Amino acid sequence: MGGHMQQTNAAAATALYDAGPANDAGDAVMARWLQSAGLQHLGSPVASTGNNDQRHLPNLLMQGYGAQTAEEKQRLFNLMRNLNFNGESTSESYTPTYQASSAMPSSEGFFSPEFRGDFGAGLMDLHAMDDTELLSEHVITEPFEPSPFMPSVNKEFEEDFNLPANRQQRQQTDAEPLGSLPKSEKENTSVAKIKVVVRKRPLNKKEIARKEEDVVTVSDNSLTVHEPKLKVDLTAYVENHEFCFDAVLDEDVSNDEVYRATIEPIIPIIFQRTKATCFAYGQTGSGKTYTMKPLPIRAVEDLMRLLRQPVYSNQRFKLWLSYFEIYGGKLFDLLSERKKLCMREDGRQQVCIVGLQEYEVSDVQIVKDFIEKGNAERSTGSTGANEESSRSHAILQLVVKKHVEVKETRRKNNDAKELPGKVVGKISFIDLAGSERGADTTDNDRQTRIEGAEINKSLLALKECIRALDNDQLHIPFRGSKLTEVLRDSFVGNSRTVMISCISPSVGSCEHTLNTLRYADRVKSLSKSGNSKKDQTANSMPPVNKEALLASNDVEDIFEPPQEVNVQETGRRIEKESYTTSTTDFRQPTSFREESGIPSISMDKGRSETNNSSFGGSASQRNHLSSYPQETSDREEKVKKVSPPRGKAWREEKPDRPQNLSKRDVRSSDIPTLTSFRQNTSETASRQYETDTSLDENIDALLEEEEALIAAHRKEIEDTMEIVREEMKLLAEVDQPGSMIENYVTEQSFVLSQKAAGLVSLQARLARFQHRLKEQEILSRKRVPPR
Numbered sequence: 001m002g003g004h005m006q007q008t009n010a011a012a013a014t015a016l017y018d019a020g021p022a023n024d025a026g027d028a029v030m031a032r033w034l035q036s037a038g039l040q041h042l043g044s045p046v047a048s049t050g051n052n053d054q055r056h057l058p059n060l061l062m063q064g065y066g067a068q069t070a071e072e073k074q075r076l077f078n079l080m081r082n083l084n085f086n087g088e089s090t091s092e093s094y095t096p097t098y099q100a101s102s103a104m105p106s107s108e109g110f111f112s113p114e115f116r117g118d119f120g121a122g123l124m125d126l127h128a129m130d131d132t133e134l135l136s137e138h139v140i141t142e143p144f145e146p147s148p149f150m151p152s153v154n155k156e157f158e159e160d161f162n163l164p165a166n167r168q169q170r171q172q173t174d175a176e177p178l179g180s181l182p183k184s185e186k187e188n189t190s191v192a193k194i195k196v197v198v199r200k201r202p203l204n205k206k207e208i209a210r211k212e213e214d215v216v217t218v219s220d221n222s223l224t225v226h227e228p229k230l231k232v233d234l235t236a237y238v239e240n241h242e243f244c245f246d247a248v249l250d251e252d253v254s255n256d257e258v259y260r261a262t263i264e265p266i267i268p269i270i271f272q273r274t275k276a277t278c279f280a281y282g283q284t285g286s287g288k289t290y291t292m293k294p295l296p297i298r299a300v301e302d303l304m305r306l307l308r309q310p311v312y313s314n315q316r317f318k319l320w321l322s323y324f325e326i327y328g329g330k331l332f333d334l335l336s337e338r339k340k341l342c343m344r345e346d347g348r349q350q351v352c353i354v355g356l357q358e359y360e361v362s363d364v365q366i367v368k369d370f371i372e373k374g375n376a377e378r379s380t381g382s383t384g385a386n387e388e389s390s391r392s393h394a395i396l397q398l399v400v401k402k403h404v405e406v407k408e409t410r411r412k413n414n415d416a417k418e419l420p421g422k423v424v425g426k427i428s429f430i431d432l433a434g435s436e437r438g439a440d441t442t443d444n445d446r447q448t449r450i451e452g453a454e455i456n457k458s459l460l461a462l463k464e465c466i467r468a469l470d471n472d473q474l475h476i477p478f479r480g481s482k483l484t485e486v487l488r489d490s491f492v493g494n495s496r497t498v499m500i501s502c503i504s505p506s507v508g509s510c511e512h513t514l515n516t517l518r519y520a521d522r523v524k525s526l527s528k529s530g531n532s533k534k535d536q537t538a539n540s541m542p543p544v545n546k547e548a549l550l551a552s553n554d555v556e557d558i559f560e561p562p563q564e565v566n567v568q569e570t571g572r573r574i575e576k577e578s579y580t581t582s583t584t585d586f587r588q589p590t591s592f593r594e595e596s597g598i599p600s601i602s603m604d605k606g607r608s609e610t611n612n613s614s615f616g617g618s619a620s621q622r623n624h625l626s627s628y629p630q631e632t633s634d635r636e637e638k639v640k641k642v643s644p645p646r647g648k649a650w651r652e653e654k655p656d657r658p659q660n661l662s663k664r665d666v667r668s669s670d671i672p673t674l675t676s677f678r679q680n681t682s683e684t685a686s687r688q689y690e691t692d693t694s695l696d697e698n699i700d701a702l703l704e705e706e707e708a709l710i711a712a713h714r715k716e717i718e719d720t721m722e723i724v725r726e727e728m729k730l731l732a733e734v735d736q737p738g739s740m741i742e743n744y745v746t747e748q749s750f751v752l753s754q755k756a757a758g759l760v761s762l763q764a765r766l767a768r769f770q771h772r773l774k775e776q777e778i779l780s781r782k783r784v785p786p787r
């Protein structure tokens with residue numbers, strides 16, 4: 001299908017081309033192409049000669065009247081390569097040679113922006129970016145190779161994010177909303193795997209009032225931190241630290257431009273089984289929340305636009321949202337009254353968050369409401385640098401799922417093509433807590449110290465993972481923290497990671513800024529050598545019967561293709577399916593959610609404004625269901641079934657739960673175990689329900705025990721500290737002249753037995769809890785009875 005579409009497009013492009021150079025649109029198109037490469041000044045000679053046709057791009061390169069400098073030539077070459085690259089999926093990439101340029105045999109391979117979709121030419125470079133092409137730190141050489149004809153041409157650094165140069169063009173593309181489908185699977189691989197972007201915020205009022213200097217200067221993709229220093233003889237001098245990143249966004253760059261430089265290129269490949277993560281890193285008050293906040297909203301706009309395309313709407317791709325935070329090493333649902341969540345890992349090391357509420361969304365306004373609601377629930381506090389400082393890592397996830405009706409017969413035959421509610425792709429936005437919070441561990445109250453320690457731990461764990469990946473280590477310590485467990489997806493498989501490092505420009509933040517930049521540099525270095533080996537390593541799991549996994553009904557996201565090549569195949573399969581199964585799917589009277597007992601309710605805001613009922617038989621639900629009249633009553637009945645009474649926190653249905661949305665409780669039933677992959681038919685629904693209920697209760701009890709265990713551990717540490725103080729006192733006394741050694745021995749012996757008793761008790765508690773964990777695991781496996 002993709003191939004067909006591309007052929008059609010190529011033909012259309014040729015037709016456009018054949019329409020002749022007199023075409024008015026041609027000038028604009030050519031101008032945009034040139035502008036996208038920062039070569040707008042070359043546009044005039046072309047226009048004046050009437051050569052407003054893409055075939056003349058090589059002439060610009062070759063004939064000497066266009067590109068003069070090495071940099072211009074490089075840019076022009078990149079432009080040509082990208083045009084060709086995106087337009088022809090079947091041919092080799094265009095490699096300009098003298099012969100090729102003069103004969104122009106590849107002209108048909110050039111691709112009009114009209115047929116490249118609405119990305120606008122400004123994103124071409126971004127898409128063509130190869131993650132093996134990044135420059136290393138402190139590289140001060142020109143970012144372009146002297147000649148495009150050198151074999152090392154692939155090593156050049158694309159000027160993807162040359163924002164000052166491209167800003168004008170980007171503003172133009174504002175009017176052209178993203179609405180195209182990925183034209184080629186190449187698009188998937190052409191988006192950098194790890195992208196590190198730095199954003200400098202302007203000096204704030206306090207800093208200006210304190211007359212603090214701006215010590216960060218930005219130039220294209222690099223920046224310099226001018227660190228004031230003192231010599232031993234107290235002479236002042238400035239040490240310059242230069243860094244180079246995929247993009248450096250200066251203080252005057254808007255949030256919209258940040259979106260374009262970071263998330264926009266990833267959106268289309270979310271539909272090709274990509275798991276993308278964007279996280280903001282930086283000291284408190286550096287602009288992480290300011291930067292992250294608008295990104296999901298923009299992403300939803302674009303995702304919704306794509307979802308409305310027939311190719312996706314026909315096969316019922318839906319968008320789901322969840323929002324949670326990691327605070328003090330624990331997970332809390334920000335859209336469900338901060339309900340505590342459990343993180344579990346299945347046999348395939350896929351992380352699932354038990355209890356997390358997912359909401360199907362179909363409207364940007366609803367997403368805004370969710371984000372506001374979630375932000376209001378976030379753990380914040382006040383710091384010297386930021387009045388509203390985040391004390392947690394907040395994670396907002398947007399998941400595209402393919403909702404497929406399942407034919408009973410096919411499902412029984414383990415037909416791998418029927419994957420109801422399967423995750424197609426997802427994008428996570430992570431607003432990390434301030435990176436210097438670890439330093440808060442010595443002062444403040446106990447709570448702040450614990451917070452600081454937790455944040456420190458998670459950021460260190462993140463660093464450790466990055467280091468391990470960097471060193472191609474076999475073992476990646478994802479389990480080092482909750483954060484890294486959640487982020488695991490970002491570094492393995494078909495993933496894309498965008499790290500936005502936020503920095504404050506003030507001289508007072510110089511040290512933190514340098515730390516942030518060094519951290520960012522470390523992440524950047526990950527992408528330098530490519531990640532193929534790392535991916536394999538991280539995905540090295542025992543062989544699993546893929547067909548059996550794919551035959552699962554109730555498990556989402558069960559198969560992570562281990563390598564890019566598989567990912568592409570999968571992407572192709574999904575695209576193909578969209579045409580072969582959509583009609584049948586749409587007519588299927590029974591939805592997967594109904595069968596599995598999960599309410600499937602439309603998120604039409606317009607409709608639902610008139611009703612207040614949020615769950616189980618709301619007006620919006622009825623509206624949606626009216627197109628399936630035969631199943632309404634059944635569905636409502638089953639909606640009740642899937643909300644069994646649970647532990648105290650989960651039992652309550654709060655009246656202020658967000659309206660207009662269908663809610664899905666990703667409970668333990670979503671933990672994909674190998675056993676559970678094989679079952680979840682309607683016949684087993686009631687047994688399932690019973691097991692689910694007891695499993696839920698079990699999880700509640702387990703959570704309470706977990707709390708108690710951690711509290712006991714904390715108490716044990718406090719007791720130990722008390723004992724240590726006691727021992728120090730004893731030592732100090734025994735050192736005094738005339739001290740009684742007998743007293744010392746007796747008292748020390750008592751102290752030691754106290755110490756031992758504390759440790760033994762904690763150890764016993766740990767063993768009990770470990771046993772409970774095993775029990776729970778067995779129960780969760782049991783929930784799917786054998787056929």
Ligand SMILES: Nc1ncnc2c1ncn2[C@@H]1O[C@H](COP(=O)(O)OP(=O)(O)OP(=O)(O)O)[C@@H](O)[C@H]1O
Pocket residue numbers: 200201202204251282283284285286287288289290291383386388389390391432433434435502
């Ligand atoms: N690029 C920017 N342009 C204008 N104002 C900004 C920018 N970045 C941040 N600010 C302002 O700086 C202040 C602190 O920003 P923000 O809360 O995003 O910091 P943070 O890094 O999330 O801090 P914390 O880690 O403490 O949560 C806010 O008032 C915000 O509006």
